[in-house]
Amino acid sequence: MEGQLHPALARDLAGGKPGHAYLLIGKSANAQAALLAMALNCFALRAGFPCGKCPACHKSASGNFIDCYIFKPEKGSIKIEQMRSLQKVAVRLPVEGQKTVVIIEDADALQEAAANSLLKILEEPPLSTVLILAVQNPDKLPSTVISRCRSYFLGAESTLPAAEKIELAQAQAEEFLLELQQKSVADILLFTARFDKDKEAFMAFLLALWQILTEMAAGRRDCVFDPAATLKSAAFTERALDLQRRNANQRLLTDVYFLRLAAFLRKRN
Numbered sequence: 001m002e003g004q005l006h007p008a009l010a011r012d013l014a015g016g017k018p019g020h021a022y023l024l025i026g027k028s029a030n031a032q033a034a035l036l037a038m039a040l041n042c043f044a045l046r047a048g049f050p051c052g053k054c055p056a057c058h059k060s061a062s063g064n065f066i067d068c069y070i071f072k073p074e075k076g077s078i079k080i081e082q083m084r085s086l087q088k089v090a091v092r093l094p095v096e097g098q099k100t101v102v103i104i105e106d107a108d109a110l111q112e113a114a115a116n117s118l119l120k121i122l123e124e125p126p127l128s129t130v131l132i133l134a135v136q137n138p139d140k141l142p143s144t145v146i147s148r149c150r151s152y153f154l155g156a157e158s159t160l161p162a163a164e165k166i167e168l169a170q171a172q173a174e175e176f177l178l179e180l181q182q183k184s185v186a187d188i189l190l191f192t193a194r195f196d197k198d199k200e201a202f203m204a205f206l207l208a209l210w211q212i213l214t215e216m217a218a219g220r221r222d223c224v225f226d227p228a229a230t231l232k233s234a235a236f237t238e239r240a241l242d243l244q245r246r247n248a249n250q251r252l253l254t255d256v257y258f259l260r261l262a263a264f265l266r267k268r269n
Contacts, residue, residue, distance in 0.1 A: 004035070005032065005035040005036060005038075005039055005048070005049050005050065006032055006035075006152065006154050008152050008154075008207070008211065009022075009024075009032065009035075009036050009039070009048070009152060010039070010047060010048030010049045012150065012152075013036075013039050013040070013045060013048040014045070014047050014048030015048075018040060018099070018130060019130070019149070019150040020122075020125040020127075020129070020130060020131065021122055021130070021131040021132075021148055021149040021150065022036065022130070022131070022132045022149055022150050022151075022152065023107075023135065023141075023145075023146060023149035023150070023151040023152070024036070024133065024134045024152055024154055025135055025136070025138050025151065025152065025153050025154060025238070026136065026153060026154035029134035029135055029136065029154055030105045030106065030134045032134070032154050033103045033105065033132045034060070034103065036132055037060060037065075037068050037101040037103055037132060038050045038052075038056070038057055038060035038061065038065075040097075040098070040099045040101055040130055041056045041060065041065065041067060041068075041094075041097030041098050041101065042054055042056055042057050043055070043056055056096065059096070065096065065097065066095050066096050066097075067094040067095055067096055067097040067099065067100050067101060068101045068102075068103065069089045069100075069101070069103070070102075070103045071083075071085075071086055071102070071103065071104045071105070072104075072105040072106060073105075073106050073109040076109065077109045077110075077111050077114075078104065078107065078109050078110045078111060078114050079111055079113075079114055080114045080117050082114065083110075083114045083117035083118050084117060086102060086104075086117075086118070086121070087117065087120070089102060090102055090121050090125075090129050090131070091126050091129070093128055094128055099128060099129065099130050100126070100128055100129040100130070101129070101130050101131075101132065102129060102130070104118075104131070104132070104133045104134065105134050106134065106135065106136075107133035107134060107135045108135040108136060108137045108138065108140040108141060109140075110140075110141065115141065115142050118145060119142070119144055119145055119148070122145060122148040123148065133149060138151070139235070143231065146218070147217065147218045147219065148218070149218070150215075150218075150220070151211075151214040151218070151234075152211070153207065153210050153211075153238055168201075168204070169201070169204035169205040169207065169208040170208045173205060173208035173209045173212055174208075174212065176191065176209070177209070177212060177213075177265075180262060180265055181224075181265075181266070183262065185259065185262075188258050188262055189255060189258075189259075191258065192254040192255055195250070195254050196251055196254070199244070202244060202250065202254060203241070206237055206240055206241045206244060207241065209237050209261075210237040210238055210241060213230055213231075213233050214234045216230045216234075217231040217234050225265045226265075229264045229265055230265070232264055233261055233264045233265055236257075236260065236261065236264065237257075237261070240253065
C-alpha cells in the first residue's frame with residue numbers, strides 16, 4: 001500500500017473520536033480510503049498516522065485484514081444487491097481489530113436504489129463500524145448521504161500545503177467566516193491580497209474553509225448561515241480548489257471566489 005494518509009484525516013484520528021462515516025473526495029480517494037482503514041485499526045498510531053509496522057498494518061497493506069470489507073462498481077455501477085450485502089457485514093463485530101471498516105470505492109457510481117439502501121445504514125450506524133465512501137464527483141451522491149458523512153477534499157500529495165500553513169489557515173478561516181457578515185467589499189478584497197503571491201497559503205485556506213463549511217452543512221458545527229447557502233458554498237469552494245490545483249490565474253480566482261462566497265453567505269438563518 002503506497003502513499004501517506006492525508007494530514008487532514010490523520011488530524012481527525014488523532015483527536016481520538018473517529019466518525020462513523022467518511023466521504024473522501026478526489027482522484028486519490030480510493031487509495032486514501034485504504035490508508036484510512038489501516039489507520040482505524042492500527043495499534044500504534046503516531047499523531048493519527050498508521051505506524052505501518054504492527055500486525056494490523058501489515059495485514060491491511062497486503063489486503064488480508066479480516067475486518068475490512070471493500071465494495072466497488074460492477075459493470076460500471078454499484079447496485080442495491082451489493083448494498084444489501086454491505087448491510088450484513090456492517091453489523092459484524094470486529095474480530096482482529098478495533099473497528100469493522102467498510103469501504104465503497106467509486107461511490108459516485110451508486111444507483112439510486114443502492115444509495116437509498118446505504119442511507120439506512122448511515123442513519124443508524126453500528127457503533128463498532130466505520131463506513132468510508134471514496135468518490136471523485138460528490139455531485140452524483142444524494143445530499144442526504146453526504147450530510148451524514150465527515151467529508152474531506154483530498155488534493156494531490158504534491159499540492160498539499162505544509163502542516164504549519166494548514167494550522168494557520170484553520171484559524172484564519174474560522175475568523176474570516178465569523179466576521180464575514182460585517183466585512184465590506186473593500187475589506188474582502190484587502191483580505192484576498194495576502195494570497196496574491198502565496199499559492200500554498202491560498203490552498204491551505206481553501207482547504208480549511210471547505211472543511212468548516214462542509215461540517216456546518218452536515219450539522220457537525222454551529223452554522224450562522226442559511227443551510228442551503230452553506231452547502232452551495234462548500235461545493236463552490238471545492239471547485240475553487242480544483243481550479244487552484246490546475247494553476248488558474250490566482251489573483252482573479254481569489255477576488256472572484258471571495259466575493260461570490262460572501263454573496264452566498266450574506267443571508268442569515
